[in-house]
Amino acid sequence: MGRAGKVRLLSAAVLSQAFALVFDPYVLWVIFASALFGLFVGAVPGLTATMATALLVPVTFFMPPVPAIASIVTATAMAIFAGDIPSCLLRMPGTPASAAYTDEAYAMTKKGQGELALGSGLWFSVLGGLFGTTVLIVAAPSLAEVALKFSSFEYFWLVVLGLASAVFLAIGNPLKGVVSLLIGLLVASVGLDNPAGFPRFTFGNAELAGGLTLIPIMIGMFAVSEILRSVTRIEQPWEMAQANIGNVLAGMWTLTKRYPAQFFRGSVLGTAIGALPGAGADIAAWMSYAVSKRFSKEPEKFGTGHVEGIIEAGASNNSALAGAWIPALVFGIPGDSITAIVIGVLYIKGLNPGPTVFMNNAPSIYAIFTVFILANLLMLPLGIAAIRAAKQMLRAPREVLLPVILLFCIVGSFAINNSIFGVVLMLAFGIVGYLMEENGFPVAPAILGMVLGAMLEESFISSMIKADGRMLAFFERPIAGTLGVLTLAVFAIPLARQLMRR
Amino acid sequence: MPGQKFGPAWFPGLIAAGLALCGALLVYSGLRARSLWITTPEWIASRRARIGVGAFIGGLILYILVVDALGFYLTGVLVLGVWLRSLGASWRVSAIVAVVGTVVIHFAFYKGLRIPLPWGVLERFAF
Secondary structure (H helix, E strand, O other): OOOOOOOOOOOHHHHHHHHHHHOOHHHHHHHHHHHHHHHHHHHOOOOOHHHHHHHHHHHHOOOOHHHHHHHHHHHHHHHHHHOHHHHHHHOOOOOHHHHHHHHHHHHHHHOOOHHHHHHHHHHHHHHHHHHHHHHHHHHHHHHHHHHOOOOHHHHHHHHHHHHHHHHHHOOOOHHHHHHHHHHHHHHHOOEOOOOOOOOEOOOOOHHHHOOOOHHHHHHHHHHHHHHHHHHHOOOOOOOOOOOOOOOOOOOHHHHHHHOHHHHHHHHHHHHHHHHOOOOOHHHHHHHHHHHHHHHOOOHHHOOOOOHHHHHHHHHHHHHHHHHOHHHHHHHOOOOOHHHHHHHHHHHHOOOOOOOOHHHHOHHHHHHHHHHHHHHHHHHHHHHHHHHHOHHHHOOOOHHHHHHHHHHHHHHHHHHHHOOHHHHHHHHHHHHHHHHHHHOOOOOHHHHHHHHHHHHHHHHHHHHHHHOOOOHHHHHOOHHHHHHHHHHHHHHHHHHHHHHHHO | OOOOOOOOOHHHHHHHHHHHHHHHHHHHHHHHOOOOOOOOOHHHHOHHHHHHHHHHHHHHHHHHHHHHHHOHHHHHHHHHHHHHHHOOOOHHHHHHHHHHHHHHHHHHHHHHOOOOOOOHHHHHHOO
16 A cells, blocks of 8 residues: 555544534434434335435435435434334334344234334344444445555446346346346436437437436335335235333343344344445345344244344344445445435535545545444434334324325425426336336346446446457456456356256 | 447447347246236235326326426325325315425425425416
């Protein structure tokens, strides 16, 4: 590591500036309001953390950078925890991130251990979130220092690696993952914004020349499609299981001492899955639950209302949230669908992701880190309150909630460019997103393709121009070569395995 | 584009080739599994769900078509009312929520965030 181009490491001056940005009455008010919003959205089945992010974007449009990002960080952290609440009480995950252990949590409630299930969901969400945040704070600036030396060759491989992991980590048929990714890349190639500056797929339309605006598309894919799904399920009743809620934190210390390895393993895996592009909290929870069962001393108890898997997967999904911000901030490559939206917000707010943001905007970045810690600490008291208020929250009438949220989506999509075309995009992609999910096509690779399409093409074209058309140049720089081989291995290993099986 | 090996058509061409290949593979695996060409989802059997989905998509299209002419207030109340009724809310609840919801969202975005939501026929009453 050379001395030149050193990323400004944490200094007292930066830290005090960061604290001044966060501990401001307005910002604290935004954090508190976003926390309540996140808890509600997370606790109501059918409303997800990604949806909360998409709905927050138009609201944060006119806020300064730090409160805008703070509201998203806080709301998503709360929503991922709150998703556990209806798992315990209704046997329905509040967000997809809780789906992995919904049956387990409900079985605990049926056994009369609802208080323990809710308590461990909260406690290990807080611990997992703090673990992921610590990794983010330590890893991101040091990675940025390495990334300063990256050229278009390294970025090209990083993007390809990210797209590949999004496809292979998605649950289900990888072929459908590839289709989803290609649809995303196709959407990204609309407009003038390509290396040649040539209008593509614009059909002479001025709206299309600027490219398709991502926020209305994401509101469509993550909010409108979920609303449509909830409408199709309007006749399924929500039946609440009885649970006596007293002191939800009772016994948590005993559990922490009894299952430290599970908590640690869940947090490490969660952070790693979060940091891998395209896979977020939901996949992290599924994987951690499976790992927990695999290594448990009592695997036969899984599925009958056993707390071990809830601890591991509950820590995992919250740590994944923070992990996803590592590649998002350092490379501009989103780690999950939430950060895919966040990257757009970062650009709007002038905090363009990339290694230089750690030098040019250090106070804002450390302010965001501070918000992460604050949000996870705030989760403890607000989470207890949310568990106590769960019965009231889950009684919110869906036939009123869904229409009002949809009107909100319309206005939010309109607000991005003050154009009705945003609403058209939202409707089109809402239907596309719904049909894709219903037919087993994962949505996350499409979103990643849309966000990374321009970067993929640009880094490829400018690398080719630099190398004068020699493909081998992609392997000639040490880091690029390593990344290239790694990427090819990611593609080759599953193929080789399939061939061996035959 | 002349003189350039990797012009603007190159990248979309690659995507198209990939989509064609994946499409062919999916059709092949579908034929081999002898799956049905088209299946209807379960909710199609529920009248309430059918009406709801129809009203939601229809309402969105309606909104797009008429909001500039009618303005946000009338269109908002109209589509909210239709959606509420389609999901089975009572007339009373629908009327109250449609009006209050539209007014609250309008104030939040028009006044709070300064989004120029259209006034349409109510232009004279604009504030």
